[in-house]
Amino acid sequence: MAIPLEGGRDTPFEVGGRAFRSRLMVGTGKYADPAVMVRALEASGADIVTVAVRRVNLDRAGSDDGILGRLDPKRFFLLANTAGCYTAAEAMRYARLGREAGFNDFVKLEVIGDQETLLPDVAGLLEAARALVQEGFHVLAYTNDDLVTALRLEDAGVAAVMPLASPIGSGLGLLNPYSIRLLKQRLHVPVVVDAGVGTASDACVTMEQGVDGLLMNTALAAARDPVAMGHAMRLAVAAGRMAFLAGRMPRREVAVPSSPLEGMLD
Amino acid sequence: MAIPLEGGRDTPFEVGGRAFRSRLMVGTGKYADPAVMVRALEASGADIVTVAVRRVNLDRAGSDDGILGRLDPKRFFLLANTAGCYTAAEAMRYARLGREAGFNDFVKLEVIGDQETLLPDVAGLLEAARALVQEGFHVLAYTNDDLVTALRLEDAGVAAVMPLASPIGSGLGLLNPYSIRLLKQRLHVPVVVDAGVGTASDACVTMEQGVDGLLMNTALAAARDPVAMGHAMRLAVAAGRMAFLAGRMPRREVAVPSSPLEGMLD
């Protein structure tokens, strides 16, 4: 079945001076089968996919274990991340290596502060963000849901603020809609919620807070059927965005009939 | 923009021996502008639309105030309701009149028990359901979220059980996901959640409980932009259904990295 949607309603989704069709970004980690990954990415409709920078595996020399053999850089916009970095210096090193791969000067900046929760170190994050912006990077900053940190990141010149819905890989969904709504109300740069989404309704309710986009990885990779979940997420992100733009009905604690009260028979 | 979706994944949505493409049903009440209504219905992708049975307005004789001038019965499956009826006898009278309009022998059976909340009278509902099933009706029974009543309705031979998410017109969303999930697990007839949905994420999370379909009216009619909300709801219902079929990732209280731990630089 095909689900056409009237166009022209939404403004384009722009980050770092580039416009993208889809407000959904997806990661490429944790898939058991690369072929399933590719189909899940396609089903999701994402333009932007994240990748990590890691050493070439010399033990498997010749057989390329990189991801570029799987992803067509003409089809997908490759967004390098700095996952696994625990200091500003380390993250900057990975960011530069990622840029050198030659696709673009965007980086999804992660500076992790705690190994168990993968929550960001906001001091290191701000330091790295400031430096990388100076070096000409478009920085998409993975952060927590703290407004003040987000404002500082905006001041630092990041291209997007990426607050988490809940910890990476947890699937706990949007734990604090209030904070995310607040961030969006106060920031001028795009807000792209990153991490924690577990299922389609999580994606939908997150977009309904008015944020500009959403990034997820495990929700697809660890679904029973990643391709079907890719479809579901594409629809859910569009649904939540459209509902936000449409303007929901007011809530009422009393019932209001849908059918006319007048015209009843005797 | 068009959002194609791979077909063939889902079983058809069947009620009363008929198959429908869309799992979303929409009501036709409370629209200020009939032209907006028609576009919102079309945007929603619904096959089944509900209508009420009311007296012809003799004061406006000639100018038809009925809805058939607006809805093409070839495009939409018209489902007559018994909204506004407070006894089994009254609901049966309206059901018969609705059937006589000649489109089909389906009825969305409402027997209201309380004027303020429009909650059903389950005793009257069961009585009317039993009688109408005997008369050959396909009864879609608007009820509360009580499992035992739902089981009795199934025993009575209804074509679908239609528990409410929250009161009609309230927009409070799915107040008790547990009860709805339970109903779906225990019933064999289709479960179509009816009433209370306010925005897209409500629709999405409701479908994720595994129910067969969803009926709404005010969520579209009272949205700031009913047509856009129609789009949103179509996507949200498909997203929730697809996510249910895809099988969501497990929730974890600890973070799990999306990028590899190995291969980090020295």
Added chain:
Amino acid sequence: MAIPLEGGRDTPFEVGGRAFRSRLMVGTGKYADPAVMVRALEASGADIVTVAVRRVNLDRAGSDDGILGRLDPKRFFLLANTAGCYTAAEAMRYARLGREAGFNDFVKLEVIGDQETLLPDVAGLLEAARALVQEGFHVLAYTNDDLVTALRLEDAGVAAVMPLASPIGSGLGLLNPYSIRLLKQRLHVPVVVDAGVGTASDACVTMEQGVDGLLMNTALAAARDPVAMGHAMRLAVAAGRMAFLAGRMPRREVAVPSSPLEGMLD
């Protein structure tokens, strides 16, 4: 530590023409150790405790397996239930046997409609309630959270309506605060929430809906320390009741400082 509380603020808790000090009722089932049960009951401060009517175990003749050896009927008001009954007739039979034990003519009326969920059969419940009220019983009716059924029970003359928070023994807490609040707003007889409470905050939030009382069993019996949980529940019920009477502060989506804005230094 002793926690004194100013008296005189609350109206007495009256059911069936009798006044009770505590708004907490507790069950006596499922305790591994009867001595622990007695201490948990005492810790809870409950006046009313529920008991079941069952056959004397003839295999253990002489060694009384009844509960009266454990509970002092002068200390506790014994409320017989009809747990385990699946028809109106069966429940009425148990109610009469319970009354014959000679303590009072109160009955906690249960007519179960489904073995798996122990949800009530509201048709059988109403039938039994009407008959027992005619026989002079003070009927406390275990029901679901449906307003219309509750109104019918009130019309039948029950002494209290006892909607469930969630299924018996589930510990899922108050699944639908909206429905419970609605019941309390519309009924004139006492509303005592029965079943599903799992921990102290469940009890507290339930009482904050304005209901008159709360009945629980498993929350104490299956706690790691039933006596300490008895204490906790006593405090939680009093806290929720007191907060309801005190009238909570309004919610605000913006912050409001607690300390003065003026008087800051240069």
Added chain:
Amino acid sequence: MAIPLEGGRDTPFEVGGRAFRSRLMVGTGKYADPAVMVRALEASGADIVTVAVRRVNLDRAGSDDGILGRLDPKRFFLLANTAGCYTAAEAMRYARLGREAGFNDFVKLEVIGDQETLLPDVAGLLEAARALVQEGFHVLAYTNDDLVTALRLEDAGVAAVMPLASPIGSGLGLLNPYSIRLLKQRLHVPVVVDAGVGTASDACVTMEQGVDGLLMNTALAAARDPVAMGHAMRLAVAAGRMAFLAGRMPRREVAVPSSPLEGMLD
């Protein structure tokens, strides 16, 4: 009525080397009537009350507008805050002035980062915390619910970490129980939730996360009856703490009867 509670179960609540009886701290701002404030504080059972440092009002010279005329420093432990400070330097200045008032060397450290939400500036907070700890202060640090910041504060030597439940004065309750639970699991210093609690169940559910204490102001001052809400909060904090210690029953998605299945009549 008096509510005695078995003693000896809980460990003492210790902060900065001092033990306190109550785990509830209350603020003294925003009361219309100082006499009501005193009675509300007494009803709350709090040992620790917070106060702000402000200029003496010279226009009302002679008539002391300070709070010491109202609060007996022998009865209450006065905890000076740095509310209204937007930089580390400013907060340190207020902390030193507060200490000079001569009661103790504790300070509730606030470094605000945003005027609209009163959310903390964690960079300034850490800077001030480190300096004040060096000066011998016992620092209770008002912070957001970010674990990494909390760990840094612990490293800095604070006496307690005080994450917010929701913004100051909002009454939105515990927006993110997951984060608070996580903080408590990972920190060794006491965790005292500060700000956002609106009613008794908010306090109860917060304590059930295992935190050591709770600080509130507006929930009492802006209640319809602050004294009654003081009572309610004292009970709710004790209830939540006791329930945490008692160990709640497991949640189950199926019902489990409270009364025996055997012994039913034929």
Added chain:
Amino acid sequence: MTDTVRVIVNGEPQAVPRGSTLLGVLRTLALDPRTVVVEHNRHIVRRPALDAVSVAPGDAIELVHFVGGG
């Protein structure tokens, strides 16, 4: 004896020519029988039979159709 009889149509008294059938009543009211369902003294009368049923004084006639509803 007048030329009209009084019936109750949709709760309101209406004068219709003596000897009218239900179809005649619809015509009097300028209603298209294809868009209306007719209930006559609590019995539904199908379209083909509308011209075969005469109305008597005091008859209760309900003329209904579909309107927007949820």
Added chain:
Amino acid sequence: MTDTVRVIVNGEPQAVPRGSTLLGVLRTLALDPRTVVVEHNRHIVRRPALDAVSVAPGDAIELVHFVGGG
């Protein structure tokens, strides 16, 4: 003809002396009548009457009391 009759007590067959009253049945079972409610062929028999009601072969007797329940 034997000296005992068979009755059903709490669902199980029991032999009791012919001519026993309900009170006698309780004594046979070593039960204290103050702690038991007696139902005889679906009718409740109050304590004072227990010695006035004789049992007949095949009678259904239920002896119940309060147990822990929620």
Added chain:
Amino acid sequence: MTDTVRVIVNGEPQAVPRGSTLLGVLRTLALDPRTVVVEHNRHIVRRPALDAVSVAPGDAIELVHFVGGG
């Protein structure tokens, strides 16, 4: 040359007698030194020293105490 000097107390200009100490300033303002903390040109002056510190023209003096706060 006047008999008073102008200082800034709590942000407002105040004239105090030339040669006043901080304790004198408090007295001029009818404030009880036991209820006030004194900051003099950004340095806290403890109570015993209040009479040992003289004020000079343009000095910034902050007099603070505890007020209700959360």
Added chain:
Amino acid sequence: MTDTVRVIVNGEPQAVPRGSTLLGVLRTLALDPRTVVVEHNRHIVRRPALDAVSVAPGDAIELVHFVGGG
């Protein structure tokens, strides 16, 4: 003096011919320079310069590329 020098590639010691350039190291490891980013003693060396930079004993070389990540 041997014909090889020891360098550290991706954390592991590797023997490469004395006088090798970075490009030579890649060839030794059978790696396509178009798929790898090279960091030499903490400095990134772009592809055109790979054949202009010689390695010395003990040099730290990191060879990285993109892998799946979130």
